[in-house]
């Protein structure tokens with residue numbers, strides 16, 4: 001496995017694409033992403049900040065909603081659009097299956113990360129301790145200011161870990177909360193990569209809803225399996 005000094009992460013079994021602001025608009029970039037990942041199809045659903053997941057076996061053009069996509073089919077790229085929310089990629093090397101989740105704070109609180117692990121276990125017999133997890137670009141605690149009432153949405157035992165007070169303002173660490181929740185369901189801390197988890201608010205090479213307001217755009221994060229998997233019945 002190696003990491004190129006580009007926004008594409010390659011291994012022998014899968015490729016991950018981390019988009020940024022210099023890429024075309026997502027709707028125009030889908031074909032480009034499919035080519036970059038050497039995929040046969042590319043699927044993105046309408047995201048609703050929930051925990052619903054879908055198995056993807058080929059390009060699904062139906063207007064479906066969901067914040068988790070899963071596949072064990074090589075060449076079926078799956079992706080999410082984000083502008084501050086956290087994109088999370090999951091790879092199970094034992095069963096050669098992958099998933100991607102869209103984790104804004106609402107999805108995080110609703111349990112989208114844990115639900116992805118649960119769906120991978122029920123769909124592919126995934127053992128969480130084998131999962132490789134990659135966090136993409138998202139709003140970070142350096143810039144992600146929330147009002148004081150926001151803390152009511154977060155379990156109290158996590159407050160000291162996921163909130164920081166700075167200049168009398170409260171800042172939220174969404175990536176840390178997802179990290180904690182994944183470890184709670186058996187994902188190993190050493191298997192969670194934060195290398196690509198840069199801050200979309202203070203790094204202007206990324207789109208940010210919180211920084212850009214109504215004129216904000218989206219970046220795409222996508223993953224595709226690159227080798228055949230045996231015993232895939234989907």
Ligand SMILES: [Zn+2]
Pocket residue numbers: 140141142143144199200201202203
């Ligand atoms: Zn920042």
